[in-house]
Amino acid sequence: MGLQGEKINRCAPGGEAVMLKMAELLNVEPQPCDGEEQQAAPVRMLAIIDENNCIGCTKCIQACPVDAIIGATRAMHTVMSDLCTGCNLCVDPCPTHCIELRPVNETPDSWKWDLNTIPVRIIPVEQHA
Incomplete structure (x- = not known):
């Protein structure tokens, strides 16, 4: 379980690799990726x-x-x-x-990096004369 008791095996795109890393970072037991938690990307x-x-x-x-x-x-x-x-x-x-x-x-190299999904905020910069 995560910090608030959430399951750490719910990241289907990341699969087992993400679940194991989360378990390590949160210092909790790894949970098997099975059932509805494990969906093929x-x-x-x-x-x-x-x-x-x-x-x-x-x-x-x-x-x-x-x-x-x-x-x-x-x-x-x-x-x-x-x-x-x-x-x-x-x-x-x-x-x-x-x-x-x-x-x-x-x-x-073949991954489609969808850069349009990255939120971008434009910060105006003052021009000094």
Whole structure:
């Protein structure tokens, strides 16, 4: 239990590593991450285009809500991985079925760092003449 008797195994994204660190910091017994406390972190998916089968129809480009697919008519298209949200909206419109979603192994380089969620407060600075 935490300082106020709260469970320390409720951080699903952090999993066991976070629970063990919290137990160490709070000087309490580790608690197993099981049941509703342990939920698998969502797997980030990325659209991949089989370039050998792409006919350049642009249907995937039109379907992509975040403009993560680039290419020209009758030319091969490609997915910009840093913009792809894995929403799956580009897969069904493809007439040659050359788009599939694949899981992305999260590393510090592939992690989507959503900087817009960090609260920022702007402090005005007085200008001295």
